[in-house]
Amino acid sequence: MASIQSSSKKRKNKGLGDSTKRKKKHQDLSDVRKLGQELLSSRAHINNLPLLLNFLDSTSSHPPEFILESLLSLQSFFTPLLPQLPSSSAKPTEDPESIYQTWVRSKFDEFVQCLIQLSLSPTLAEEALRELVMDTLMECVKIGNAGKFHSSIYNKFIHSMVYSVEEADTLLNLLVTKYFKYIDVRYFTYISLEKITRSLDVKECHDIEPKSTDTTNGSPTRASGQLLVRNIHNVISKIPPLEKLGENSEYEMWNGLGVFSKEGKIKSKKVKEKEGKHSEANDVQSSVTISKKIKLKFSKAWMSFLRLPLPIDVYKEVLVTLHQAVIPYLSNPILLCDFLTRSYDIGGVISVMALSSLFILMTEHGLEYPNLYGKLYALLEPSIFIAKHRAKFFQLLDSCLKSPLLPAYLAASFAKKLSRLSLTVPPSGGLVIIALIHNLLRRHPSINCLVHQEDDNETANDESNTKLGIDLFNNEETDLLKTNAMRSSLWEIDTLRHHYCPPVSRFVLSLENDLTVRSKTTEVAIKDFSSGSYATIFKEEIRRRVKQVPLAFYKAVPTSLFSETDFAGWVFHSDAINHVGQN
Numbered sequence: 355m356a357s358i359q360s361s362s363k364k365r366k367n368k369g370l371g372d373s374t375k376r377k378k379k380h381q382d383l384s385d386v387r388k389l390g391q392e393l394l395s396s397r398a399h400i401n402n403l404p405l406l407l408n409f410l411d412s413t414s415s416h417p418p419e420f421i422l423e424s425l426l427s428l429q430s431f432f433t434p435l436l437p438q439l440p441s442s443s444a445k446p447t448e449d450p451e452s453i454y455q456t457w458v459r460s461k462f463d464e465f466v467q468c469l470i471q472l473s474l475s476p477t478l479a480e481e482a483l484r485e486l487v488m489d490t491l492m493e494c495v496k497i498g499n500a501g502k503f504h505s506s507i508y509n510k511f512i513h514s515m516v517y518s519v520e521e522a523d524t525l526l527n528l529l530v531t532k533y534f535k536y537i538d539v540r541y542f543t544y545i546s547l548e549k550i551t552r553s554l555d556v557k558e559c560h561d562i563e564p565k566s567t568d569t570t571n572g573s574p575t576r577a578s579g580q581l582l583v584r585n586i587h588n589v590i591s592k593i594p595p596l597e598k599l600g601e602n603s604e605y606e607m608w609n610g611l612g613v614f615s616k617e618g619k620i621k622s623k624k625v626k627e628k629e630g631k632h633s634e635a636n637d638v639q640s641s642v643t644i645s646k647k648i649k650l651k652f653s654k655a656w657m658s659f660l661r662l663p664l665p666i667d668v669y670k671e672v673l674v675t676l677h678q679a680v681i682p683y684l685s686n687p688i689l690l691c692d693f694l695t696r697s698y699d700i701g702g703v704i705s706v707m708a709l710s711s712l713f714i715l716m717t718e719h720g721l722e723y724p725n726l727y728g729k730l731y732a733l734l735e736p737s738i739f740i741a742k743h744r745a746k747f748f749q750l751l752d753s754c755l756k757s758p759l760l761p762a763y764l765a766a767s768f769a770k771k772l773s774r775l776s777l778t779v780p781p782s783g784g785l786v787i788i789a790l791i792h793n794l795l796r797r798h799p800s801i802n803c804l805v806h807q808e809d810d811n812e813t814a815n816d817e818s819n820t821k822l823g824i825d826l827f828n829n830e831e832t833d834l835l836k837t838n839a840m841r842s843s844l845w846e847i848d849t850l851r852h853h854y855c856p857p858v859s860r861f862v863l864s865l866e867n868d869l870t871v872r873s874k875t876t877e878v879a880i881k882d883f884s885s886g887s888y889a890t891i892f893k894e895e896i897r898r899r900v901k902q903v904p905l906a907f908y909k910a911v912p913t914s915l916f917s918e919t920d921f922a923g924w925v926f927h928s929d930a931i932n933h934v935g936q937n
Contacts (some may be wrong), residue, residue: 386420390427400454403431410468412475418483420473429490431460436497442506470511476520488528496609503609505542512546516585523588530592536608537644540593544651547590551658551708554582580665587668590659591675596648596683605644646685653685660693673697674743675706677714681930687719698729706747713750727764730754734771739783745885747848748786752793752880762800766839770827771802773846781855782886788861789878791847796806796869796877804844805865850898857891 359599365818389406392399409416409424439459440446446456469491478484498504515522533539664672681687694715697708709730715721730751738744755768755900769791776787796803827842869875 357414361729383417383419383423387427390423390430393427393431400458403428403458407461407464407468410465410472412468412471412477415477418478418480421478422483422486425487425490428465429493432465433493433497436462436494437501461619461714462494462498464499466491466507466510469494470514473511473512474518474520474522481524484524485528488525492533492608498595503542504539505545508539508542509546509549512543512589514552516547516550516589517582517583519581519824522585524590526592530594533608534592534594535606537605537648538607538609541648541651543589544648544655547586548651548655549657551586551655554662557755561712565805569817583662583664584668586659586662587664587671591671591679595679596645596652605641649683649685652683653689656680656684657689660690669697669704670707673704673711677711681711681714687715688721691715691721691723693786695723701732703741703743705729706738706741706743709750713753726754728832731767731771732832734768734775736775736778736783739775739779739786745881748790748884749880752790755794756792756797758797760798762798763837763840764834765794765798766801766842768806769804769844770837770839770842771829773844774827774829776846776850779886781853781858781891782883782888784853784855784858785861785886785891786849786880788847788850788858788865789880789883791844792864792869793877793880795865796872796875799870801840802870804839804842853893857894 386406386409389402393406395403406424406428407475408414409420410428435458439455439462440452442459442463443460444456469487469609472478473487473491474486478487486588491507495504495508495511498507515525529539529543533566534543660672676690681690684690688713692706694712698705698712700708712721712723716723716726733747738747741747753793755765772790773789776784779787795805825842827846831837847862847865850858853859853862864878867875
């Protein structure tokens, strides 16, 4: 045995020496093609294998033609051998055939590593070649594990793509367009992302700048910190949703011998038709099983990602899409309650964006959150009327105040708070406030006393009522029980009758109707006013047909901007006028 190994080693070294000399003398495409043809023709030329692998080294600058030729030859060589090769962790026996297969397996692992590095290499200029490299890599994933989906290779690829700064977007787009339509590819993508996020150090995620490595040799730059979190989010957010999975759904797999097939392969439609109803029942059961398994991996991947310290831009993107792209497909949406309540407690625009998902958990999944109305009340600030996501916020605010079981003091506090804000918000905000108060008064007849409530001085000893016109509402109070809103009135709304913007002054007249008669009144659709702005009001006004135009007519030319009767009791002095008069 020892003599066989020594002779093979001498033959190998001799072949390597001859091939190296030949490479140095002639390094054209015909030589690369000849190396591949010899490798495929006989085992005697097995030493051509490492030579062809050298052309796939991302640290060397080989012409694209050399890379393409060696890639095709190596793929043709490894594809028929993969079902017979041992695993990467298997140890060889003393049998020469076992030693040979173990060595070939090590070269296959090296081939896969070259494909991963080459797909992410910034030196690979041709996108068509990069796509071919990725397709070859996915073929290895498809059949590299004794014909089954090779999750280890795929995990290495996703790990390298997430940690890379260069060309990650290009590969992600290829995955989205070509491979994310396969159920098993999505399944193992979720598994890989969960492993990556669980292995991250929280302190490491706070790094802002990427740790740049030596890029002169063509290897990809390694990302870290917040850039790494962004890369993970880019991948997990672009995986198609699971909405097409169901009891009667058709699914497509990249590898037929995947984790979802008990019999070893997926049956074709013709076989299903021949086997009849019994086969159809089994297929329905397998579809439900696939849906459950993918939901579980989907949930684990997202929950592990949301535990990371997210950059503010990623945080906002997640909150915007969470109620549509994540919550409907989680195995248990209540798992998000900690993340959403923590986000809602932050305040500002983050709270506004978290409200949609939190509202879904409360109304559809039974989440109890007693602090909802207190936090919602605190969000009513003038800045909310110019926020980017104000339209969705106002619609959710109206929905949260829709229940007729709300106590009167709570509805009155919101009505009074909105009424006070009408004095400082833009005209578009005034329209939203009028619509919200209109709905509040119609839903809660117990607060209709706020429309016109006079100070009657019931207790003569009450010092707070000694002066007429005092508003007992405490605008700074955060406790809804202590705002004294029920002892106040909506006097701020009366000032809107004389608002400079005609739509506001016209719309406020709707509050003069008797809103307690529900059969004769209807609620106002908040969505018609929630996204308003100066531009929308202007466009609406210029569309109006004006029948009469007000004109200013003076019998005599005015000598001053205001008449003396406009400001009774006021005297205006001007030093400049007095100086001119003295002269």
